[in-house]
Amino acid sequence: MGIQNGQVPFAHLINATFGTSLHHFGWTVPAVLAVALTALIMVLLAFLIEKLVLQHLVGQEPIILFMATIGLAYFLEGLGDVMWGADIKALDVGLPQGISDGIEAVTGQWFGYGFFIDRLDLWATLIAAMLVAALVAFAQYTKQGRAMRAVADDHQAAMSVGISLRFIWVMVWSIAGFVALVAGIMWGTKSGVQFSLSLIALKALPVLMLGGFTSIPGAIVGGLIIGVGEKLFEFTIGPMVGGATENWFAYVLALIFLVFRPQGLFGERIIERV
Amino acid sequence: MDQFIFAAEVVLNGLMTGVMYALVALGFVLIFKRRASSTMPKGFWRCSRR
Known part of the structure; x- marks a missing residue:
């Protein structure tokens, strides 16, 4: 999909403007190289976002800042649409797919099912666990990671000991971009690369409100x-109300949390008094 | 008993979907964590929280 299959970026736009009929360059890019290129582009994007948008909003x-990032999200989504078209694309990065026969056999032996x-x-799951472990190790044991935590803890104190805020911002955006890249590859492999994948990002909001x-x-x-x-709600309550509870359960849970515990399970309690 | 086994399967699948949700949320947290204090130093809250 995309450049991996040799698709020319902005082909529709170029064709419409210049009357050409470009669509593929005739060769393909291996998956590893495509992932590396994507990572590089994410870092470049992080740099550009810091330079063009966030630097002016310090x-x-x-x-x-929130509205600026929402605008950025819409811009990038539109750009992606213009670049590759909006049809659903299959993404195969070489991970095994389909039912795990070993687990089926073992559980079949244990439970008869x-x-x-x-x-x-x-x-x-394995890759996500490794990524989280790497992130924690980075934040705890490296110089840059400690600088990052210092900035999170106290902006001005961090500046006063000579930590470059600009560098930290670019680094944080790159790391977040990398995490998003891994998450995107996983979801893209799971359910196809499509624009409705941004609904998953929407579902991250209830997750954040909870945690x-x-x-x-x-x-x-x-x-x-x-x-x-x-999943459990769909399994237990779903049949009683006709199913499709998966779509709204997360949001209702987030709503309940907003009413009774607005800071979430692990969030900092922010006390604002007028 | 069957119901319990089905539920266990559902929970396992849910956990793995949950990890994927967590991965997406993690990216947001990284940004929010830096931002929360980049606009307001902690001392500000300390002084105004009285």
Whole structure:
């Protein structure tokens, strides 16, 4: 898909403007190289976002930064649409897919009923666990990671000991971009590369409300609770109301949390008094 | 008993979907964590929280 299959970027636009009929360059890019290129582009994007947008918004109200990033999201989505077209594309990065026969056989032997476990899900879990471990190790044991935590802890104190805020911002955006890249590859392999994948990003909001917006353990626990919760809810309550509860369960749970515990499970309590 | 086994399978699948949700949320947290204090130093809250 995309450049990996030799598709020319902005082909529709170029064809419409110049009357040409470009679509493929006639050769393909191996998956590893395509992933490396994507990572490189994400870092470049992080650099550009810092340079063009966020640098001008340092010290602004949070809501302004929030709106700027929402605008960025829409811009990138539109750009992607123009670049490759909006049809659903299959993504194959070489991870095994389909039912895991081993687990089915073993559980079949134990319970008399074989579990259906997708091998892709198992790999995704493994990769996610490795990524989280790497992130934690980076934040705890490297110089840059400590600088990053210092900035998160106290902006001005960090500046006063000579930590470059610009560098940290680019680094944080690159790391977040890399995490998003891994998540995107996983979801893209699981359900095809398509624009409705941004609905998954929307589902990250209930996860964040559950776990607290500033807590990494919160994000993990929140994600697990939402994942298990919506599946179990669909399993137990779903048949009573006609199913399709998976679509709204996460949001209702987030709503309940907003009413009774707005800071989430692990979030910092923000006390604002007028 | 069958129901329990089905539920266990559902929970396992849910956990793995949950990990994928967590991965997406993680990217957001990384950005939010830096932002929360980049606009307001902690001391500001300390002084105004009285």
